[in-house]
Amino acid sequence: MNHLTVLAASFLDADGYGSDRTGRRPWPAPVAEALQRGELEALRWSTLFSSETSRFGRMDFLSRLGLMAVELLDARFEAMEPAQRDAVGVCVETRSGCTVTDRRFLQMPLASTFAYTLPSTVVGEICIRHRFRGPVMCLLPVPGQDGSLETALGWLNRGEAGACVCVACDLLEKKIAASLLLSDDVPPGGWQGCAVLIGRRTEASHDHLWRLDSLPRLARSLCALGPAIPSIDQIGTPGEGTRPTRGPIYGGVGRVPSPGGG
Amino acid sequence: MDPAVTAPRVAIAASGAVNALGLGLERLEQAVRANATGLRDCPRLSGKGYQSTVGGFVPDEVWRQLRERDPAHGDAPAFLLADAALREALLGLQSSGSEAAPGFPGAPTGSCERSHLDATPASRRGLVLSTTKAEITALERAFHQQPCSVTAQRHLFPALLAADLAAAHNLAGPVHCVSLACISGLLAIQQGALLIQEDKADLVFVVGVDLLSDFVLSGFTTLKSLEPGGCHPFDVDRKGLSLGEGAGAVALVRRETLASPALVVKGWGSSNDANHLTGPSRDGSGLALAMNRALQKAGITPDAVDFVHTHGTGTPYNDAMEGMALRLVFDARVPPFCSSKGLFGHTLGAAGLLETLVCLAAARQQMLPGTPGLRTPDPSVPDSLLQTPRRAESLRHMLKLNAGFGGTNAALVLEWEGA
Amino acid sequence: MQLLTDELKNKIIKALNLEAVTPADIKDDEPLFGAGLGLDSLDALDLVSMLERDYGILIQDMEVARQAFASYRSLEEFVQRHRQ
Numbered sequence: 001m002n003h004l005t006v007l008a009a010s011f012l013d014a015d016g017y018g019s020d021r022t023g024r025r026p027w028p029a030p031v032a033e034a035l036q037r038g039e040l041e042a043l044r045w046s047t048l049f050s051s052e053t054s055r056f057g058r059m060d061f062l063s064r065l066g067l068m069a070v071e072l073l074d075a076r077f078e079a080m081e082p083a084q085r086d087a088v089g090v091c092v093e094t095r096s097g098c099t100v101t102d103r104r105f106l107q108m109p110l111a112s113t114f115a116y117t118l119p120s121t122v123v124g125e126i127c128i129r130h131r132f133r134g135p136v137m138c139l140l141p142v143p144g145q146d147g148s149l150e151t152a153l154g155w156l157n158r159g160e161a162g163a164c165v166c167v168a169c170d171l172l173e174k175k176i177a178a179s180l181l182l183s184d185d186v187p188p189g190g191w192q193g194c195a196v197l198i199g200r201r202t203e204a205s206h207d208h209l210w211r212l213d214s215l216p217r218l219a220r221s222l223c224a225l226g227p228a229i230p231s232i233d234q235i236g237t238p239g240e241g242t243r244p245t246r247g248p249i250y251g252g253v254g255r256v257p258s259p260g261g262g
Numbered sequence: 263m264d265p266a267v268t269a270p271r272v273a274i275a276a277s278g279a280v281n282a283l284g285l286g287l288e289r290l291e292q293a294v295r296a297n298a299t300g301l302r303d304c305p306r307l308s309g310k311g312y313q314s315t316v317g318g319f320v321p322d323e324v325w326r327q328l329r330e331r332d333p334a335h336g337d338a339p340a341f342l343l344a345d346a347a348l349r350e351a352l353l354g355l356q357s358s359g360s361e362a363a364p365g366f367p368g369a370p371t372g373s374c375e376r377s378h379l380d381a382t383p384a385s386r387r388g389l390v391l392s393t394t395k396a397e398i399t400a401l402e403r404a405f406h407q408q409p410c411s412v413t414a415q416r417h418l419f420p421a422l423l424a425a426d427l428a429a430a431h432n433l434a435g436p437v438h439c440v441s442l443a444c445i446s447g448l449l450a451i452q453q454g455a456l457l458i459q460e461d462k463a464d465l466v467f468v469v470g471v472d473l474l475s476d477f478v479l480s481g482f483t484t485l486k487s488l489e490p491g492g493c494h495p496f497d498v499d500r501k502g503l504s505l506g507e508g509a510g511a512v513a514l515v516r517r518e519t520l521a522s523p524a525l526v527v528k529g530w531g532s533s534n535d536a537n538h539l540t541g542p543s544r545d546g547s548g549l550a551l552a553m554n555r556a557l558q559k560a561g562i563t564p565d566a567v568d569f570v571h572t573h574g575t576g577t578p579y580n581d582a583m584e585g586m587a588l589r590l591v592f593d594a595r596v597p598p599f600c601s602s603k604g605l606f607g608h609t610l611g612a613a614g615l616l617e618t619l620v621c622l623a624a625a626r627q628q629m630l631p632g633t634p635g636l637r638t639p640d641p642s643v644p645d646s647l648l649q650t651p652r653r654a655e656s657l658r659h660m661l662k663l664n665a666g667f668g669g670t671n672a673a674l675v676l677e678w679e680g681a
Numbered sequence: 682m683q684l685l686t687d688e689l690k691n692k693i694i695k696a697l698n699l700e701a702v703t704p705a706d707i708k709d710d711e712p713l714f715g716a717g718l719g720l721d722s723l724d725a726l727d728l729v730s731m732l733e734r735d736y737g738i739l740i741q742d743m744e745v746a747r748q749a750f751a752s753y754r755s756l757e758e759f760v761q762r763h764r765q
Contacts, residue, residue, distance in 0.1 A: 485726060
């Protein structure tokens with residue numbers, strides 16, 4: 001029962017962005033330079049997307065990263081029936097939390113800033129944009145412990161969601177990165193947005209299996225491999241049984257659902 | 263076979279609390295019985311421009327006591343509160359015959375045939391922490407260039423606060439940290455119950471904590487959502503909420519390991535309104551969805567619910583929305599319902615825990631709580647609103663609700679299995 | 682008056698981080714909230730903060746704000762009447 005299917009993956013950080021379909025891409029030159037200097041304001045919605053979005057300009061950077069990562073999944077959520085959207089769960093994990101936004105609020109106390117001084121406001125933004133009304137969760141992962149993938153696995157196994165959007169967003173100030181993360185987990189530039197769309201295991205969708213141990217690492221691996229994913233050796237045996245058992249989660253990469261089917 | 267059918271039932275074996283009413287569950291229970299309020303004015307805060315200086319402040323005497331007991335955490339108030347609640351729950355689990363330290367509370371809330379602590383190896387003991395701002399005072403102090411210990415700075419990051427709490431009490435099993443606005447507490451209880459059901463732990467402490475900091479006072483002032491004189495939930499003249507601080511803790515175990523009576527965590531649900539961040543048109547349907555999910559998971563129909571403990575903050579908006587949600591789920595037969603925000607304030611990340619403990623107090627005494635702060639009920643909310651406490655004919659199934667910023671909603675079904 | 686109009690419209694755009702909105706897009710008689718510019722209650726609160734910061738106008742009661750913010754024209758008249 002410890003199976004789920006990754007339907008799409010995406011990420012963005014200081015070095016580039018991408019999805020499992022496009023692979024990794026560099027930022028356009030002027031944006032790339034600004035991002036290398038740590039100027040996140042240079043990253044606009046229009047840098048990546050031609051669609052409209054409501055009030056991106058007033059969102060804090062943490063929420064922008066999460067929302068953009070979900071948009072990069074390019075999962076055509078708008079083609080879903082309302083009943084399907086009602087069953088999409090959203091789980092966000094953030095190691096950094098919103099301390100950058102907290103500082104901004106202290107500098108200038110505004111209602112719109114205060115609205116984002118929660119690590120979880122991005123959950124609301126994602127649900128609002130895509131009209132998801134499934135279960136919700138927001139975790140600040142403790143090093144070495146379970147994160148959002150395990151939450152999603154539980155929702156799917158128990159039938160509490162039909163699909164899950166798991167998002168990792170971080171906006172780290174360098175000096176505290178070391179205490180929150182192992183050094184090889186610090187994203188380039190200290191910030192990232194990563195997302196995976198997960199569904200129940202389907203027969204059609206398992207070309208290969210591998211272990212899912214960290215959302216950011218999984219998202220980047222899938223994007224680096226790009227659309228032509230080579231087969232890899234199966235790792236271990238998925239757990240079976242009538243009760244969800246403890247152990248690693250396995251998943252495969254499947255097709256992104258097409259409108260009206262899949 | 264559906265795994266949910268065979269999953270073990272989870273119950274509360276012990277608990278702890280610290281808030282405006284004082285230190286210990288007993289004070290909470292007394293205040294519920296008396297329908298008292300712990301809200302008070304804090305003169306120290308006047309002149310700072312806050313919309314209200316009335317809130318559920320932990321008494322100075324309690325702070326003094328906690329700092330005396332644990333000077334190493336003297337400037338880390340979030341830890342002190344969380345730890346206080348956790349310690350009371352730990353004491354409550356020990357085998358009968360052990361005594362709490364003088365002045366400190368500790369009593370089991372259900373009778374234990376054997377000590378859960380003794381029977382559970384450290385690696386099978388877990389912790390789930392719920393908080394919205396953790397040790398936000400560390401950021402305030404950094405901003406104002408005031409001294410701050412390394413410990414307090416660490417606890418600005420909720421995951422590190424969770425890790426330190428777990429380490430301090432040798433909880434070497436799973437450690438999680440949940441932070442989803444005002445529904446964090448109920449989600450944390452859900453997370454804790456799942457750890458037991460998925461056999462990842464045998465004993466899970468769920469702790470919720472938040473401080474009544476200048477940060478949140480300033481924040482809610484910018485939102486203009488505080489009621490200057492103190493909140494009046496579901497009142498026709500209500501104008502806003504009151505903030506509070508504190509910590510609540512429950513120790514979760516498999517129900518079968520407890521002798522009757524016990525409060526079972528029977529079901530849960532969550533949802534998002536998916537409407538608007540500040541949601542002026544929230545019609546209660548998002549909260550109703552969470553409630554229906556919780557009822558379905560618990561395997562009960564709305565008719566089986568004896569009592570609803572609402573979020574009931576006292577803002578014009580929230581209470582109206584909750585009234586609508588109650589009607590959507592219960593139609594014409596809304597069970598008796600109350601709000602405890604007038605008891606100890608809106609304690610944010612601790613709310614789900616402290617308010618679940620109000621439900622526990624109600625169940626143990628078979629008494630329906632009132633709504634402190636309520637003067638004249640709003641005629642547009644269902645009329646089963648409880649103003650003052652009264653005896654319950656039979657209090658078995660209870661529904662606990664919370665709603666959070668960003669349109670999030672959570673519901674918990676609790677079942678009292680009495681003697 | 683034109684000077685105040687340009688200044689105030691720019692302040693609204695800046696205070697509310699309205700990307701891709703120019704002063705010309707803020708029509709004098711269209712609603713600011715709900716329809717028209719489509720502002721919401723968080724924006725109303727931010728506008729109240731801006732009026733305090735930039736014009737010395739203190740609004741305690743959001744009902745006063747609601748009426749003042751009905752349209753750009755009513756907002757400008759409000760500022761003219763109450764600015765310090």
